[in-house]
Amino acid sequence: MAGLKIAYVAGVMPGKWIDRWRARLEEHPLEIFQYDDAAAYLALLADGEADLVFIRWTGESPASSVATDDKPALHVIPLYEEVGVVCAPKDHDIEYFDDVVPAEAVEGQNFFNVEEFGPKMTMELVGTGAGVAVMPMSLARLHRRKDVVSKPLEGAPTSSVGLAWLRVDPVNPDPRAEATESNPLVAEFIGIVRGRTASSSRQPSIQTQQEQQAKVARKERQSAPKPNAAKAKNASAASGSKSGAKNAASRRAKPSRTRRRPR
Numbered sequence: 001m002a003g004l005k006i007a008y009v010a011g012v013m014p015g016k017w018i019d020r021w022r023a024r025l026e027e028h029p030l031e032i033f034q035y036d037d038a039a040a041y042l043a044l045l046a047d048g049e050a051d052l053v054f055i056r057w058t059g060e061s062p063a064s065s066v067a068t069d070d071k072p073a074l075h076v077i078p079l080y081e082e083v084g085v086v087c088a089p090k091d092h093d094i095e096y097f098d099d100v101v102p103a104e105a106v107e108g109q110n111f112f113n114v115e116e117f118g119p120k121m122t123m124e125l126v127g128t129g130a131g132v133a134v135m136p137m138s139l140a141r142l143h144r145r146k147d148v149v150s151k152p153l154e155g156a157p158t159s160s161v162g163l164a165w166l167r168v169d170p171v172n173p174d175p176r177a178e179a180t181e182s183n184p185l186v187a188e189f190i191g192i193v194r195g196r197t198a199s200s201s202r203q204p205s206i207q208t209q210q211e212q213q214a215k216v217a218r219k220e221r222q223s224a225p226k227p228n229a230a231k232a233k234n235a236s237a238a239s240g241s242k243s244g245a246k247n248a249a250s251r252r253a254k255p256s257r258t259r260r261r262p263r
Helices: 015-024 038-046 119-127 137-142 175-181 184-193 204-223 229-253
Strands: 004-009 030-035 052-057 074-082 084-089 133-136 148-152 159-166
Touching: 004 038, 004 184, 015 030, 015 184, 030 038, 038 052, 038 159, 052 074, 052 184, 074 184, 084 119, 084 137, 119 133, 119 137, 119 148, 133 137, 137 148, 159 175, 159 184
Parallel strands: 004 030, 004 052
Antiparallel strands: 052 159, 074 159, 084 133, 084 148
């Protein structure tokens, strides 16, 4: 049966939502895959390679109601924020700090650009002792190495993680966005991510069940046997006959009055 294509950026762990889907809608399989370039979600959605995408961003939400030349209109549900950590070679001074590393502890260091090299290659470069890098904690854990230490950095930018899908731009409607918004399976997955229970009346699957139950109830009422019209008519006639006989008897029982002729 039809299912959904779900993509998630490296470091995000969508397992709990995937498990809930499989427990409720196992007849609709999910195609799940990871992507590494944080900016690739736009192409994945625009090209139809994914129906919904777990994304990571820094700064303002990428949600928008209007499409542009380089970006489609998007719905985005913010889910949580990630702490930024500094990654340094083993035996670096940051190991002496128990919790958060002060910003001055890494001042003047050679910082590798994570966007340029990618998180995996960046960690390899850090491991050589040639410099340090700042990245989301989930990426540092995903690509952790024995020769690299990572700790939260004071003042490091936080990043946000959320779920994105195409939105219909009323000015420039896109068929793919319209198909996404009208897909009940997309709405079902969004409800799961929002935390709705399996019995929530806002879930499309429950709404469908309620509509089917109401339809069956209407059919049962329409097909229920109606009272026999002939019996009802006979009962009415019998009632009328009894009433007529009673009135006649009442008239006979009354004494007749005769007028006296005046003398």
